[in-house]
Amino acid sequence: MVGKKSGRAQLREEGLERTDNNLDLTTWPQVNMINQKNYYTEFMKREDQYLAFRAPQDEQRARMVREARDKDRALAQGILTEGGNVAVGDEPMDDVEAPILSREDYPSKLIILHIGSQNLRIGLGTDALPKTVPMVIARKWKESESEEDGGEPSPKRLKVDGAVPADAFPEKWFGDDFSDQYLAMSSALRVRMRTNKRRVLPNSKDLVVNFNRRTPPDIISEHNDVNRIDWTELPSDPTKAPSFFIGNDALRIPEQSNPRYKLFWPIRNGSFNEKDYTNRNQIYHDISKIIEEALRTQLGITRSRDLANYKCVFIIPDLYERTYVTTMLDILIRDIGIGKVCLQQESLSATFGAGYSSACVVDIGAHKISICCVDEGMCIEESRINLKMGGADVTETFIKMMLYGHFPYADMNLKRRFDFLLAEELKHKFCSMEESSVIVQTWDFHLRASGQDTRKYQFKTYDETMLSVMGFFTPSIFDHTRKLEGRRKVIPRSVDLYDGSPNDPTSLAQIAIIEAAGGKALSVNGTQETPNGVAVSTPQRAAPLNFLGRLNDNENTPRSSIAGSPAPDGTSTPNPDRDTPGMGDTDQPTIFRDPVLEKIKLADERDKVLPVIALDHAILESLAQGARGEDRKLRDFFGGIMLIGGGSKTPGLGAFLETRLRELRPYYGKEILVGPPPREFDPQVVIWKGGSVFGRLSLNGNDSWISKSEYDILGSRLLNNKCMFAW
Template identity: 30%
Template sequence: MADNLHSNNFLKNLSQKKYAWMEEASSPASPIANASGATAASTSTHSATSSSPEPKLIMSHRQLKTLSPKQHKKGSSSAGAPSSSKKEKAHRKQNVGNSSKTIASSFSSASLSEANSRSVKQVDADYLKNQPLFKYTTFPVKGYNILPTRNITSNYAKNDTSYFPGHKAGSEELLPNAEEEWRDTIVIHPGSRNLRIGLASEAFPISIPHVIARKLSAAAATNSANDSMDVDHPKLNQEEYDYALEEIRGELRWRMKNAKRRAVPNAESQVVGFNAAAVKETILDHNDPYKVEWTEVNKDIPYFVGEKALNVPVTKNSLYSVRYPWKNGTINNQDYPSVNAVLSDLEAIWTEAIVNDLQVERSEFKNCNAVLVIPDKLDHGYLCDLVTMMLRYMKFKAVIIQQESTAATYGAGVSSAVVVDIGAQKTNIVCIEDGVCQLESRISISLGGDDITKTFASFLLKNKFPYADIDLSTAYDWRLAETLKERWCTMNEADISVQVYDFYARTPFKPTLKYQCKVYDEVFLAPLCLVYPAILEPKSKRVNWVNKNVTDDVIEDCNTASSNNGNSKNQEYDSFPIDVAIAQSIMSAANGSEEKLKRYFTSIILVGGGGKVVNFSRVLEDRVLSTIIAQKANIDRVEVVPAPRELDPEVLVWKGASVMAKLDSAKDMWIADEEWEQAGARCLRERAMLM
């Protein structure tokens, strides 16, 4: 308290100090003016040593110059009593002596001019050196104090909390109604393929496809067809592909040998021979128990969402366009012309899901609170757009923003862990310490469950897959490939053998076809693409627009700009081995602490639907343990923590967000429309905790 009082008094005195450049030119007080005044005095009289008599001397000279000759004579004639001749002679001698002294002083001043000029320059440099420096200017502004007193003595924005118009943090008006028992709180977790949404009072969310089929005009349909033809697909490096494929097969042989399993001889020839001679069987609609009810598009309906959107029979010249507004862990900027178009589709999907699946009327949104779970590295501008959409257009009473990694730790019931979120198109790795995300440990890789599906489909086609006309660009064939991956893929060595499976191909307005297929090691090799990403095809980086990262929060915009310029430790990769990324993230978070290293290596949490492959967690443990980083750190055990109570890893993040919204600490995190309109993105820094 005493230190603050002392500093305030010092600054107040400093602000009231009068500097040389504040004084008038007639009365100089700076060292430069003093030095020049002393020089002028020395030329006029040898007795003038200070700057104080200088104004009087100057005024006396001026008075003498302004006197007229008549006045001078009159003054000399009225001198008083007559003087004697002796006195006149003495007075003349004194005048002669004074004149000679004046001449001598003029000669001496010429010799001192150089020394005086040097001293003036030295004083000038010292004076400027001691002057206070401004933040934006290097010179003081004449006539103004350096530090205004009102800014020094004010306590505004000096406390830990800032205040802005709107509801105060923890206001009763923002909290959910206690009588509803959390039935008025909606938890939304968007994903690249699926949307998990549900009431906080429920144990599990509802998962629906995060897709929309919107009816387009004829011109828009033509433009979309042309755009799809112009997409550039990078070519695959065949040498790297062959090397990665051999590495994957070597991994399988090594694991089979350790598990004391014998490889099937001539397995590949058996699979190729059987699949090439496979005969398809036609099944009529009345004999197909899992017949797909295709969506009728004859009605004048502007869009379909969820399952109905996937069942829209989209053809080459169709007027409906099927798009995913969430792609690669963020807003889709590749298939949409603008961010407003994406937000429009997101609002339509979320509203339809809440009204139809959660049985909440559109008019009741104003009485409901919403919890939005976002990726750890979502663009700040996109986040502000999402909050604006939910408060201004969807009319929610208040919202909470929470990151996926922190919500995963709440769902798993741990405070510190390494969260490995394997989504459909993105894998995020981050270390959590006491519920707080460690920023330097964030790693994002553009790999996910979709890459496993594509790799598995390519392996099947190389082994003469009976359904050779499979097209992953269509919704129904993509759904078939996803189903085969979930049913057939395994990383258990005991299941690696030549096996025969049945599957059904369903296409719009055609009878269902039944096929038989043999598989061998494809079921094990496909998930290893996350560890050996060189086997994957390069992805297109074409984007239609880029966010400007400009919001009303200047501080966050500056941080975002610095991270984009390479000043941040956040790491993003198009392809990177997931096991090495986990070890690298742990090393960054541990910061040399051996105790943290061991704790992180034994507390890895797998979340997301991309890694839902049998025995994948055990293979990941072996891969992380064999990395160079783990070997140098002398790590002898790596453990992937299973989900509590056999909870599905795909809904673990949603469950954690639901738990977090019910805590007492969440009362200060609600953001309403009033303060969002007034303060904007600054609300996120004040209300969005643990981000």
């Protein structure tokens, strides 16, 4: 029997005895295990952990310290008394306050910038009205824009064997389609005027044609023309000519100049002009040059290093493209060198300028119409609409109708600079939506071209002045053939960083407009309205506009699976996924789909459709999506429809639109009210004025300012935290 061993002996014999000297086996720090039962962290859960929030707080703290230090220094030097008043000698002046604020916080250091397709409006926070500069740059080129395409004019004439026939009548210049639509609109206008007890003469058109056909122009020598134009002068040596001109100087360059110059408009339809550019960098540099020259000539900021002390409120479209916003932000901060930039949407800025809390803003610009409902200082995202038509289409259609009526200046070409300016002048003077103006009237105008004597023309008009603006309600009369040309050719679509799907913002109202423009009818008060304005009667009463059922993401009731249901055994029911060419193996039906690829295909299909429908139907769609079924809110929006933009200055347009809306929505006849901005504001500058008001209210207490130091670190990722709207 073996005796019992002690514990010490067992440790020694079995090798379990500890023989080290209590020293660590390694000098590498030991990390203890995490207690999984009570695990907690504050990482990225506080605002002070975000650079976008921490930097403004640090700047505010540094500014307060600097102000206190400056005040103490002033007290020590005897400039200020203990009460904060300025002292002169031994007696303080109580009516003078101490200049405590930093100079960069004054409104004189605030720039408001609103870029449109045709004009750039820029000004300081202390300006009552902005400076307007045409958004155009003229660069040296091998030929001018009027000489391109073999000198083909605009509006385009119908050609036979590559040339316009000499004996062709003006009624045949623009094709049978335009002629039929013009005559149909003219006939409908006469019926409307007779219904409204207006006198309509049967031979009015014949009077206009006969007068215009036989009236020659009067020649006025240049020294007798008191309103002659000062053209842009070029040096006699072509090698010393400037490489570019900006704004009005570019529009006043003679057509046959030596060297030749070509006009470039970098912005079209609220985004970049990809039709006339072949390089993204060229668009980038042209916009930079236009803004830099506007800052230098209009605001007097001649030194680039001074711009670091300025802040800029940049106004963007409501339904923007991400690439447009990030590119413009990069131009302002990195290329031009502005210290801080804040982004503001157009419709929200318009309500700031007008002093409204809730409104439906209809902005009629040169190349786009923007519609958006604003409620309590926020743009309702699903109500945003962008129509690709505007005042430029009215100008072209007005000239077409004038030429159709044997306009005495039959050689008008909108590609020529002086003809373009003349057409804009004629539109502003003579176009009207008032039925009282639809009479035979005699007008005159002066044609001034570089190197030619001034010619005075007399002409008569009848219904062209109204029917051209009626194109907003019958958009098929406009020429849309080249508006989608070059789309996505130079600048690609913005995509998500992780899955590559398109991430440009859209809205239910815009989706409905695209579907309607693609051929699907909008239900309006018991009739189906097609995109060209032809009504098709329906037997049942139409329900309120609601397009929520078209998108899966906005439905409360889930739909069935995207996978097709299997067919019963022994039947020959076709499977669309299997039988469609290019959808996989014919023996095995497609079960899984790539959602990213579907989004890309859907975005490509939408890009192929031009969003253009009648203006009154687009407003009703925006109102329906903005109210979202609330009758009280819908009535508020109906009573606050505000027309802004250059196209809204047409006399009688607001009253005519109001009448059309009441005809489509008779149940809200008393609530519908369409009007211009209050306090006799110019509709063209109300957006800029709202940006000025917003910038002056938020110089210190606004977290939406993007500084250069933050932008250098985070880039456009800052917009997720800096924008007051959903980015």
